[in-house]
Structure formats: structure tokens, C-alpha cells
Amino acid sequence: MVSYIIRRTIMAIPLLFGITILSFAIIQAAPGDPTSLMMDPSMKPSDKEAFRERYGLDEPIHIQYITWLGNMAQGDFGDSIIKRGTPVSELIMNRLPNTLLLMLVSTILAILIAIPFGIYSAMRPYTKLDYTVTVTSFLGVATPNFWLGLMLIMFLSVTLGWFPTGGVATLNADFSLWDRIHHLILPAFVLAVADMAALTRYTRSSMMDVLKQDYIRTAMSKGFKEKKVVLKHGLRNGMIPIITIFGLMLPSFIGGAAITERVFAWPGIGLLFIESAFQRDYPVIMALTVISAVFVVIGNLLADILYAVFDPRIEY
Structure with missing residues (x-):
């Protein structure tokens, strides 16, 4: 390995x-x-x-x-052209924790919601719940992030006042964990929606193929509980295609975060990339491009490693 x-x-x-x-x-x-x-x-x-x-x-x-x-x-990305004298690495490190936090919460949210719904939808195909999950998934894939973000801001923030309209924290306020979470909820949800919908569809399709296999029917005929058979025997084989999608999700969050961060004024590297692109700040653009490429490599490598973890038949 x-x-x-x-x-x-x-x-x-x-x-x-x-x-x-x-x-x-x-x-x-x-x-x-x-x-x-x-x-x-x-x-x-x-x-x-x-x-x-x-x-x-x-x-x-x-x-x-x-x-x-x-x-x-040598680890030197140069100085920003627009923000004179400011090292590019400093600009990125100031913004990177915000983007990593947003990506982490969005990924966890997508996985915790999508995979259980996909599994249950595969176990009960062509039922009302299955149709509901399918339609919701298609809507999630088809809905643009920026439009969903603007609608949530208009309804939940402006009209109802439940959430802040943007930013990572309340201006001129002391640090508060709840305040950070309060600002994080909407952008994390918007960023997770598209991947949540795609993961649900792939989980359902993969698990339906696995549940038709002979070894699943044999385990069921021996009297094992359906839940145990699905989670212990079916899920590990059904996770292989899902892992591939997960590996592709990691780099895609950078592009998706750029739009989401712009809508919610979230000070991350996605917003930094958009600002630098408009201002043609070459050093910053190139540094962020390399970081995005590294995320692509890490995502694919992580997916390959997880193949062997979930499927013992795979050897390197």
C-alpha cells in the first residue's frame, strides 16, 4: 500500500x-x-x-x-499584485480555514443524509418514499447553488430573520461558537445540496444492484435480519461506486465553494479566487489553481485507498 x-x-x-x-x-x-x-x-x-x-x-x-x-x-508563491507587498501564502492561509470548515461540514452533512436515504430507497423501491427521494434528488441536482442560496437568504434571512445574510461571524462581536454555527448553517447546506442529491441517486442505484445478488438472497434465506444483511454484507460492496463519487466530490467543493462563498460573503479561498480573477492578480490565481489541482490528486488517491478498505479483494 x-x-x-x-x-x-x-x-x-x-x-x-x-x-x-x-x-x-x-x-x-x-x-x-x-x-x-x-x-x-x-x-x-x-x-x-x-x-x-x-x-x-x-x-x-x-x-x-x-x-x-x-x-x-521552494514554497514561495510570491506577493499579491493588487494587495501590494502581501505574500500570497498569507492571503491563502487567512482564508483556507474558513473554506476547509465549510467543506468539512458540507461533506459530513451530505454523507449523513444521502447514504441512509439511498439505502432505504433501494430496500423499498417504487414506494411513495422512493418516489419522494427520487424527485427530491433530481430537484437537488438541477437547482443552481447561487439561486438556492439567494432564495434561502431572501426567505430565511431577510423575511423571517432566522439566519444572518452572510459573513463568518457577527461584526464587532466577541467570539461565540453558536454565532459561528449560526453563520455556517445556510452556506453549508447550500454547498451540500447538489452532492447530497447525487450521492443519494448513486447509493440507491448501487445498492439495488447489490441486493439482487445471489449471496444476499442466500443470507436472507438463512433467516438473517434484513437490516443486518444490507448493512454488513451489501453495503461494503455497494460502497465501491460511491467511493468514486466521493473522490470526485473533494475537488469539486472548491469550485462549488467559490459560488457559495460569493453569495454568502464567506471569506474563504473560493471568494478569494473570484476576487483575484476579476482583478487579474496573477500570483494568487496561480497559487489557488495549484491548490485545486492538489485537491484533485488527493481526492483520487483517497478514493483508491478506500477501495481496498471496503473491498478486501482489492490488492495493490
Whole structure:
């Protein structure tokens, strides 16, 4: 297992390298100049050139990329262009805990709700509850995160006043655990809805296939309780496709969090990415792109490891 993890990690290096090249090329091809947002229009041409030279933007594209890649290999993502003098790593570390908290709560919420409903729906197919779960799942997949977030803010926050409209905590208030939870509920729920719906559908489909197998019918015929047969024998085999979806969920939360964080003004790296993209803050965009790519690699590696945990027949 250890040697497998090492091999997969080494294989991910060329993938990450290719992602950085494509991302850097796309950003460079975008119209506009980020330094124009920072410089006074009345500045002399010589001062403008000195300003561009300070950030290395006067170098050819390939030199800029090599310089950035070398610095990144040493853990230095550079300084933000827009927020002058502020290290990119500092900006990310200030925001990362908020996004990780949002992702963690959303993932746990999606798993705790989706998998039990999917299992029960597979055990009682074509019943009223099954149809209700199916329709709700389709609605969850089809509903855009930003629209759902805006509707919840309008109804639960503005109209009823049950939840705050955004932010991670109440401004100018002392730290309170309940206050943090109160601000977390809506964005975590919105972020979990789409994955919750997809997980429910995949769990139902996978478990229905497993429950039709001969070994399940044999266990049932021996007089074992249905709940024990499903959870002890059926669930482990039925989890294999679900693990694949879970591995893909991890990196997708970064993209989904960007929209959700924007709607709820949640100060995470998703919101930071959107702000940097509008302002064309190259160092921040590239750093967040690499972090997202790392999440993709970790998600796939974690899924492969969980295969062996749930299915002893899988060996590496």
C-alpha cells in the first residue's frame, strides 16, 4: 500500500506540471493588464516600466513561468499584485480555514443524509418514499447553488430573520461558537445540496444492484435480519461506486465553494479566487489553481485507498 501511494504521488507530478503550464498560458492570453489597476494614469512611462519590472512582468512569458515555478517549488508563491507587498501564502492561509470548515461540514452533512436515504430507497423501491427521494434528488441536482442560496437568504434571512445574510461571524462581536454555527448553517447546506442529491441517486442505484445478488438472497434465506444483511454484507460492496463519487466530490467543493462563498460573503479561498480573477492578480490565481489541482490528486488517491478498505479483494 505504501509503495502504491508513493508511485501515485510521483505520477501526479507531471499532471500538476501540465496543469500549471496550461493555467499560466490561459491567464497570459486573457486581455488586459493587471498593472493598469494599480498605476496612476498620470505616471511617467519610465515609472510604469519600473513598476512592471518590479513584479517581473516585463520578462518573456516563459521566463515568468520558470521564475514562478522555481519559487513555488521552494514554497514561495510570491506577493499579491493588487494587495501590494502581501505574500500570497498569507492571503491563502487567512482564508483556507474558513473554506476547509465549510467543506468539512458540507461533506459530513451530505454523507449523513444521502447514504441512509439511498439505502432505504433501494430496500423499498417504487414506494411513495422512493418516489419522494427520487424527485427530491433530481430537484437537488438541477437547482443552481447561487439561486438556492439567494432564495434561502431572501426567505430565511431577510423575511423571517432566522439566519444572518452572510459573513463568518457577527461584526464587532466577541467570539461565540453558536454565532459561528449560526453563520455556517445556510452556506453549508447550500454547498451540500447538489452532492447530497447525487450521492443519494448513486447509493440507491448501487445498492439495488447489490441486493439482487445471489449471496444476499442466500443470507436472507438463512433467516438473517434484513437490516443486518444490507448493512454488513451489501453495503461494503455497494460502497465501491460511491467511493468514486466521493473522490470526485473533494475537488469539486472548491469550485462549488467559490459560488457559495460569493453569495454568502464567506471569506474563504473560493471568494478569494473570484476576487483575484476579476482583478487579474496573477500570483494568487496561480497559487489557488495549484491548490485545486492538489485537491484533485488527493481526492483520487483517497478514493483508491478506500477501495481496498471496503473491498478486501482489492490488492495493490
